[in-house]
Amino acid sequence: MASSPLREALPNQDAGFLWDFWYPALRSSEIKGQKLAKAMLLEVPLVLGRTSDGQAFAMRDACPHRGIPLSYGRFDGQAVECSYHGWKFDACSGRCLEIPSLASQDKLRVDRIFAGHYPCAEHDGYVWVYMNAPGSRTPEHVPEAPRLPVFSEKYKITRLSCELPSHVDQGIIGLMDPAHGPFVHQSWYWRSRRSIHEKEKRFEPIPYGFRMSRHEPSSNSAPYKLLRYFSGEATTTMIDFVLPNMRLEEIRSGHLWFSSRATVTPVRRDLCRIDFVAAWNLVRWMPLVVPVFRAFAKKFLRQDQETMIKQAEGLKHNPHLMLIDDADRPAKWYFALKANLLESRSTGTPMMHPMPGPITLRWRS
Secondary structure, three states: OOOOOOEEEOOOOOOOOOOOEEEEEEEHHHOOOOOOEEEEEOOEEEEEEEOOOOOEEEEEOOOOOOOOOHHHOEEOOOEEEOOOOOOEEEOOOOEEEEOOOOOOOOOOOHHHOEOOEEOEEEEOOEEEEEEOOOOOOOOOOOOOOOOOOOOOOOOEEEEEEEEEOOOHHHHHHHHOOOOOHHHHOEOOOOEOHHHOOEEEEEEEEEOOEEEEEEEOOOOOOHHHHHHHHHHOOOEEEEEEEEOOOEEEEEEEEOOEEEEEEEEEEEEEOOEEEEEEEEEEOOHHHHHHHHHHHHHHHHHHHHHHHHHHHHHHHHHOOOOOOEEEOOOOHHHHHHHHHHHHHHHHHHHOOOOOOOOOOOEEEEEEO
16 A cells, blocks of 8 residues: 555544444433433434333434424323324334324325434444434435344443543544553553554455454553463454444454444534443453453543543644554544545445555554
């Protein structure tokens, strides 16, 4: 791959959202019984719930009559009733079922009225919503919502989340940044400035993203050493980034495995949310591993959150920003993937991948 300039300006981070993808809206545990829950995705207000037979649903949180949020209304397990005029909508299709104010002479076809409605699915303890672009119809064939890869029947799973006061682009390139670890995540068990050394990793293109090819993880990380200790075998890791917002990591050490997914979901243009879910099959050591892992992961997310809060303070003044090689090459690929996808959708031409083939990157961290 041809070398790019050492420095280049950061692309406009207000280029818009990526529609026609699945996004995690909230935890499954936040929907209980006939309770309605509110969420915001891509600046679209949503109302979510679960029908009496257990099916999750998502609707735009606005009655098509006068715009009052449907989340103020009643839900009987099948239909959502607006609190303003009592209009009822089927929860799983958005189709209007009843308009109480209609008289016998009215000819209005109630069943031709729809509230905004979005495909919905539940996986890994999250309610996912397929966000199609405003004004567009939901595709006839919607792809399956993402699932966390797992590799055995018995495993433990845990979930964490935090909000970042920044545009989703800043959250995503922070998620894939390989050089901030010794400065943001300094700790005796993970990184320190003294541990900084040159690294070399191979990357390869995958559909809608790129992969850090399978390799032995850094020797200066205690958790990987611990995994090798439990398995007695070599440990390898593979990391994928996939549009619109997913970082997937798969760690293998003999019969032991660890799988994680982090998503950076746009809530508003100035706010995004990290949802982190991880699963592993260290069954024998679970009573010890689970609380230790959650404590480490919480600290990691908190450190990233604190850094993004500080960064947001600087970004308010619209400073000139730059990307460098090779540590920022994944960020460049992300912006190119996003731009090329938007161009493909606009022109109807095949999406061009910014990586013509495998490439080796080198940086210090």
